[in-house]
Amino acid sequence: MGFLNDIEPLKQTALTELKAAPDLAALEQTKGAWIGPNGKFTALIKQLGTLSKEEKPAAGKLINAAKVELEAALASRREELEMKAALPKEPTDFTLPGRRRALGKLHPLTLVTDDIVRAFRKIGFAVADGPEIEDEYHCFDALNTPADHPARDSQDTFYLNTTDKRLLRTHTSSVQIRVMEKQAPPVRIIVPGRVYRRDNADATHNPTFHQIEGLYVDKNVTVGDLKGTVEFVFRELMGSDVKIRFRPHYFSYTEPSYEIDFTNALVKKMGKDWLEIAGCGMVHPQVFETVGYDPEVWTGWAFGFGIERIAMLRYGINDIRLFYENDVRFLKQF
Numbered sequence: 001m002g003f004l005n006d007i008e009p010l011k012q013t014a015l016t017e018l019k020a021a022p023d024l025a026a027l028e029q030t031k032g033a034w035i036g037p038n039g040k041f042t043a044l045i046k047q048l049g050t051l052s053k054e055e056k057p058a059a060g061k062l063i064n065a066a067k068v069e070l071e072a073a074l075a076s077r078r079e080e081l082e083m084k085a086a087l088p089k090e091p092t093d094f095t096l097p098g099r100r101r102a103l104g105k106l107h108p109l110t111l112v113t114d115d116i117v118r119a120f121r122k123i124g125f126a127v128a129d130g131p132e133i134e135d136e137y138h139c140f141d142a143l144n145t146p147a148d149h150p151a152r153d154s155q156d157t158f159y160l161n162t163t164d165k166r167l168l169r170t171h172t173s174s175v176q177i178r179v180m181e182k183q184a185p186p187v188r189i190i191v192p193g194r195v196y197r198r199d200n201a202d203a204t205h206n207p208t209f210h211q212i213e214g215l216y217v218d219k220n221v222t223v224g225d226l227k228g229t230v231e232f233v234f235r236e237l238m239g240s241d242v243k244i245r246f247r248p249h250y251f252s253y254t255e256p257s258y259e260i261d262f263t264n265a266l267v268k269k270m271g272k273d274w275l276e277i278a279g280c281g282m283v284h285p286q287v288f289e290t291v292g293y294d295p296e297v298w299t300g301w302a303f304g305f306g307i308e309r310i311a312m313l314r315y316g317i318n319d320i321r322l323f324y325e326n327d328v329r330f331l332k333q334f
Contacts, residue, residue, distance in 0.1 A: 006044065007044065007059070007062045007063060007066055008062075008066075010040060010041060010044060010066075011041070011066040011069065011070065014030075014034040014035075014040070014041060014070055015069070015070065015073050017030045017033075017034070018030050018031070018034070018070065018073045018074055018077055019073060019077055021077055021081070023081060023085075024078065024081045024082065024085065027074070027077055027078060027081060031074055034070065035067065035070055035071070035074070041066070041067065041070065044063065045063055045067075105331065105332065105334055106334065107323075107331065107334070108311050108315060108317075108323065108331075108334045109210060109307055109308065109311055109323055111311075111334060112237075112307055112310050112311040112314065113192050113210070113212070113307055115236070115237055116190075116192065116212055116233070116237060116307065116310070117190065117192065118236075119232070119233045119236035119237060120190045120214065120233065122236070123229065123232065124188055125188050125189060125190045125214065125216075126188065126189050126190075127189070127190055127191070127192070128175055128179050128189040128190070128191050129175065129191065129193065130169075130172070130174060130175035130178050130179075130191065130193070131169070132168060132169055132193070132194055132195075132196075133160065133166055133167070133168060133169075134166070134167055134168070134169040134174050135164065135165070135166060135167075136152070136165055136167065138174040138177050138178060139167060139169050139170060139171075139173075139174045140152055141290075142174075142177040142287065142290045142291065143173055143174070143177065143252065143253040143287060144252045144253045144284050144286045144287055144290075145252045145253065146252065149252065151170060154198075155198060156170070156197060156198050157170050157196075157197065157198065158196050158197075158198060158207075168195075168196035169193075169195055169196065170195055170196065170197055171195050171211060171213070171304060172191040172192070172193045172195060172211045172212065172213040172304060173213055173253065173302065173304065175189075175191040175193070175213065176189070176191065176213060176215040176302060177287075177290075177291060179215070180215075180217070180288075180291040180292075180293065181291050181292075185217045185218060185293060185298050185300075186216075186217055186218040186219075187215060187216070187217040187218075187300070188215075188216050188217075188218075189214075189215050190212055190213065190214050190215075191212065191213040191214075191215075192210065192211070192212040192213075192307065193210065193211065193212075194208060194209070194210055195208070195209060195210070195211050196208050197209075201321055202321075203318060203319045203320065203321070204320055205320065206308070206320050206321060206323075206324065208324075209306055209307075209308050209320070210306065210307040210308060211304050211305065211306055211307065212304065212305060212307055213302065213303075213304040214229070214233075214301075214302060214303050214304065215283075215300065215301075215302045216229070216300055216301055216302075217283065217293070217298055217299070217300030218298065218299075218300065219297065219298060219299070220299065221282075221298075221299040221300050221301060222299070223246075223256070223282060223301070225301065226280060226281075226282070226301040226303065227244065227246065229301075230244055230260060230278070230280065230303060231244050234262055234277070237310060237314070238262070238264055238266065238310075238313065238314065239264055239265070241264045241265055242262055242263070242264045243262065243263050243264070244260060244261070244262050245260075245261045245262075245274065246258040246259070246260060246261075246280075247259045247260075247261060249279065249281075251279060251281055252284070253281075253283070253284050253287050253302070254280065254281025254282055254283060254284055254301075254302060255281060255282060255284045255285070256281055256282060257279070257280070257281035258279070258280050258281055259276055259278075259279055260276070260277050260278040260279070260280055260303070260305075261274040261275060261276050261277065262274070262275060262277045263275065266313050266314075266316075267313075275313075277305055277309060277310075278303050278304060278305030279303065279304060279305075280301065280302065280303030280304070281301065281302065281303070282299065282300070282301050283299070283300040283301060283302055288300075308320050308323060311323070315334070
């Protein structure tokens with residue numbers, strides 16, 4: 001009877017250890033310790049031969065039942081651990097889109113924007129963003145734009161019917177103010193985004209279009225840094241044959257200010273020597289004082305240009321309205 005009394009305690013101990021195995025490797029070790037070739041329960045089975053004829057049937061029945069129970073527990077724990085091992089180590093957001101291949105193609109303005117961002121990232125610029133519905137302070141006042149400036153007229157800017165004179169931003173420069181209000185210098189950002197102006201739609205104008213703004217603020221920043229950055233970016237976008245020139249100009253938020261002209265084979269193909277492409281300049285000291293930067297310590301430059309203009313040059317497009325008509329015959333070419 002001693003032999004029969006040993007079966008149940010051994011089985012219970014084996015079940016406890018199998019169910020407590022923390023991983024698959026530990027489970028295999030526990031299996032070997034109990035029901036492997038040299039396991040404790042296997043050794044019990046080998047002792048059946050030493051029993052009398054009267055004891056063997058009852059003992060064999062108990063051992064077989066116990067073995068079936070142990071193997072079932074082993075299979076169950078193995079399944080649990082395999083499922084656990086297959087789960088991601090970090091929480092999974094099951095609301096994310098699937099991995100099916102996206103239909104369609106990227107819009108040409110998206111392609112050009114991605115290339116512009118990639119060029120700026122190579123020289124350490126981060127991407128910033130801001131609201132398209134702006135207030136007059138961030139769009140005009142903080143950028144040193146006087147109250148009687150033509151850009152602030154309702155003939156040029158889309159104002160919303162609100163008590164606080166909200167408007168659709170006329171340039172992405174408003175974001176540079178928002179960034180400088182929150183971040184101490186140095187600052188090195190680009191701001192791609194949609195802007196709005198009261199232009200009639202024709203081959204070269206549209207009431208809504210896209211700009212990209214660049215801002216660099218640090219100690220001892222010069223016009224030379226601005227020119228070097230502009231040349232690098234435009235050569236990345238338009239080819240190594242690009243040449244750049246600066247012409248004196250006026251912007252209320254930069255001093256000195258410049259218009260940027262560029263030329264390359266594409267411009268020559270259009271029958272022109274130079275093409276105006278962007279505006280730029282050294283950030284006006286008044287703008288720095290408005291955001292709390294000391295203009296005696298910090299200097300910086302800003303420049304901005306239209307993404308549509310770059311796309312039209314790159315792809316030989318002569319009508320800006322094509323970007324917004326959603327004509328598949330046009331879009332599928334990119």
